[in-house]
Amino acid sequence: MLVILIRAVDLSVASILALSGMIVSLLSQSNPNLPVIVFILLSCFIGTFLGLINGIIIGILKVPFIITTLGTLSIYRGLIYFISSGKQVYSHEFSENFLSFVHLKFFNLPTMFWIAIIIFIFIFILLNYTKFGRNLYALGGNPQAAKYIGINDVHYILIVYTLLGAIAGLCGYLWVAKYSVASSQIAIGFELTVISACVVGGISVMGGTGTVFGCTFGALLIGLIRNILPSVNISQFWQLAISGIIILVAIIINNKTDKIREKNILTKNNPI
Amino acid sequence: MKNIISNYGGKYSTIFYKKEFILFLVLILILILNSNISPYFFDLVNLIDSTFLFSEKAIVALSMTLIIISRQLDLSVASIIAISSCVLGYTNSIGLSTFSIISLTLFCGIFCGAFNGWLITHYAIPSIIVTIGTMSLFRGLSYVLLEDQYYSNFPNIILELGNGYFLNLIPYSFFIFIILTFLFAFFLHKTIFGKKIFAIGNNPEASKYSGINVNKYTFILFTLNGLFSSIAALFLSGRLSSVRPNIALGWELEIITMVVFGGVYIYGGSGSILGVFLSIIILGMLTFGLSLLNIPGVGIIIFTGLLLILTIALSTFIKNYSNKNV
Numbered sequence: 001m002l003v004i005l006i007r008a009v010d011l012s013v014a015s016i017l018a019l020s021g022m023i024v025s026l027l028s029q030s031n032p033n034l035p036v037i038v039f040i041l042l043s044c045f046i047g048t049f050l051g052l053i054n055g056i057i058i059g060i061l062k063v064p065f066i067i068t069t070l071g072t073l074s075i076y077r078g079l080i081y082f083i084s085s086g087k088q089v090y091s092h093e094f095s096e097n098f099l100s101f102v103h104l105k106f107f108n109l110p111t112m113f114w115i116a117i118i119i120f121i122f123i124f125i126l127l128n129y130t131k132f133g134r135n136l137y138a139l140g141g142n143p144q145a146a147k148y149i150g151i152n153d154v155h156y157i158l159i160v161y162t163l164l165g166a167i168a169g170l171c172g173y174l175w176v177a178k179y180s181v182a183s184s185q186i187a188i189g190f191e192l193t194v195i196s197a198c199v200v201g202g203i204s205v206m207g208g209t210g211t212v213f214g215c216t217f218g219a220l221l222i223g224l225i226r227n228i229l230p231s232v233n234i235s236q237f238w239q240l241a242i243s244g245i246i247i248l249v250a251i252i253i254n255n256k257t258d259k260i261r262e263k264n265i266l267t268k269n270n271p272i
Numbered sequence: 273m274k275n276i277i278s279n280y281g282g283k284y285s286t287i288f289y290k291k292e293f294i295l296f297l298v299l300i301l302i303l304i305l306n307s308n309i310s311p312y313f314f315d316l317v318n319l320i321d322s323t324f325l326f327s328e329k330a331i332v333a334l335s336m337t338l339i340i341i342s343r344q345l346d347l348s349v350a351s352i353i354a355i356s357s358c359v360l361g362y363t364n365s366i367g368l369s370t371f372s373i374i375s376l377t378l379f380c381g382i383f384c385g386a387f388n389g390w391l392i393t394h395y396a397i398p399s400i401i402v403t404i405g406t407m408s409l410f411r412g413l414s415y416v417l418l419e420d421q422y423y424s425n426f427p428n429i430i431l432e433l434g435n436g437y438f439l440n441l442i443p444y445s446f447f448i449f450i451i452l453t454f455l456f457a458f459f460l461h462k463t464i465f466g467k468k469i470f471a472i473g474n475n476p477e478a479s480k481y482s483g484i485n486v487n488k489y490t491f492i493l494f495t496l497n498g499l500f501s502s503i504a505a506l507f508l509s510g511r512l513s514s515v516r517p518n519i520a521l522g523w524e525l526e527i528i529t530m531v532v533f534g535g536v537y538i539y540g541g542s543g544s545i546l547g548v549f550l551s552i553i554i555l556g557m558l559t560f561g562l563s564l565l566n567i568p569g570v571g572i573i574i575f576t577g578l579l580l581i582l583t584i585a586l587s588t589f590i591k592n593y594s595n596k597n598v
Binding site: 057061062063064066067068070071072073074075077078079081082192195237238239240241242243244245247248251252255 | 396402413415584585588
């Protein structure tokens with residue numbers, strides 16, 4: 001979400017997620033006795049690294065973000081095949097503590113929920129109460145102007161992509177532990193879900209606007225729709241098409257409201 | 273003033289000359305390397321047959337060139353190929369005549385392209401975002417149409433299109449590609465239409481004020497892209513003689529790589545059909561050589577991704593460097 005805020009898109013999140021998930025599950029297959037914190041940190045670290053590569057290519061080598069992340073999308077996904085040599089890791093091959101972490105419960109809510117809350121609060125504070133967050137909005141709203149007032153855009157591109165990579169890496173571990181299977185096919189098309197969650201949540205794809213609350217509600221809405229579909233007997237094959245429709249409708253609505261808002265600003269300033 | 277313009281043009285054309293010259297050298301290098309590594313490479317039948325593997329992508333790459341030159345990007349081409357192939361299979365399975373099958377397939381492509389164009393121009397949304405959405409929409413619709421089934425038993429004409437040879441020599445898809453290359457080169461470099469595309473790519477705002485209907489051009493280009501995607505779909509489903517919804521998965525990346533590797537500037541405004549043509553041949557020969565060496569498909573995908581990033585990094589680097597010198 002942070003990435004879209006600065007007028008960019010990261011299409012490689014799903015591949016980062018899958019790659020780090022695969023690496024930790026292979027590790028757990030070979031060393032079943034490691035404590036769970038090692039897996040979590042390692043998946044975070046791998047994600048950070050992959051995100052940093054994205055950031056370096058985009059920020060320093062000045063390759064357009066869409067090309068970079070399309071490229072890394074296939075590179076990371078291809079690396080999974082090489083690392084795992086096309087095999088899957090099944091549930092019985094994982095170690096006990098690898099799997100049990102996601103099923104732990106605090107106050108009757110799974111750990112996943114708490115991790116989501118922590119990340120939510122972290123980004124909320126980051127965006128609303130720090131200079132870093134203000135600068136991000138500035139960069140998204142008008143990159144040129146932000147540069148002139150002395151915001152180092154390369155810096156921010158690096159940090160944002162790295163942060164996103166870290167979160168995606170963490171999700172890689174969570175995903176694998178939750179479904180207790182790791183293959184090269186996991187989370188294919190997940191990047192579209194992420195983008196649609198952001199867009200539905202009111203983050204403008206033109207950058208510069210959007211809140212963490214909106215994004216969270218967007219994600220909840222999409223999760224809800226996905227859960228409702230099978231229960232009203234719509235086949236799972238509709239899912240991809242529906243996420244496409246959601247993205248398009250959300251973009252169009254966003255665009256309309258932006259225009260209305262612009263008009264309102266104009267009338268307020270010029271009461272003639 | 274006139275002097276400046278002619279200087280500018282002159283300098284640009286030498287850069288172009290250089291770019292294509294480098295591509296040509298690379299091509300020769302690859303041919304020499306390949307023929308040294310594998311004894312099967314320089315077999316005329318092999319070489320001609322290898323064009324089967326990239327001609328479909330190449331056809332779409334031509335119209336994608338126009339789109340990228342006009343400062344847009346279309347990520348939904350592979351999905352348009354998928355949905356038109358599914359329409360082809362569906363209309364065939366309900367027993368329509370061959371003519372109506374082909375025309376409906378082409379119509380499907382045109383419609384999808386026009387839908388893209390309409391969303392982009394009517395709502396003034398960036399093309400990247402729109403085509404990310406339609407990418408999943410079209411692919412999703414082909415899953416809806418086919419679920420986990422497949423279509424086959426195509427009429428002979430379509431199979432012939434995919435597998436046959438023109439005059440028993442050149443594959444039809446490659447033959448059509450060559451013809452289209454000449455057509456596109458003529459349109460892009462010799463007509464007002466082409467000049468206007470360059471103008472739009474260089475500065476959309478200015479070309480709007482100088483009386484070019486930018487929206488109309490964008491709409492036409494995206495519709496064209498849809499049409500050529502569905503032509504590629506005809507050849508592809510004929511060649512594979514069956515259609516599944518995951519057909520042509522990931523092709524948008526390869527097609528964009530072809531275009532960008534050919535020296536088309538990703539932010540629009542410069543590029544040439546000759547460069548794209550050379551890059552298509554280079555990439556085709558390269559993947560053919562790699563597969564002769566038994567490198568798996570995934571390896572080739574990683575390689576394409578790396579190549580894409582590297583070429584753009586290099587070209588932006590050179591551009592920045594030469595700007596500094598000026």
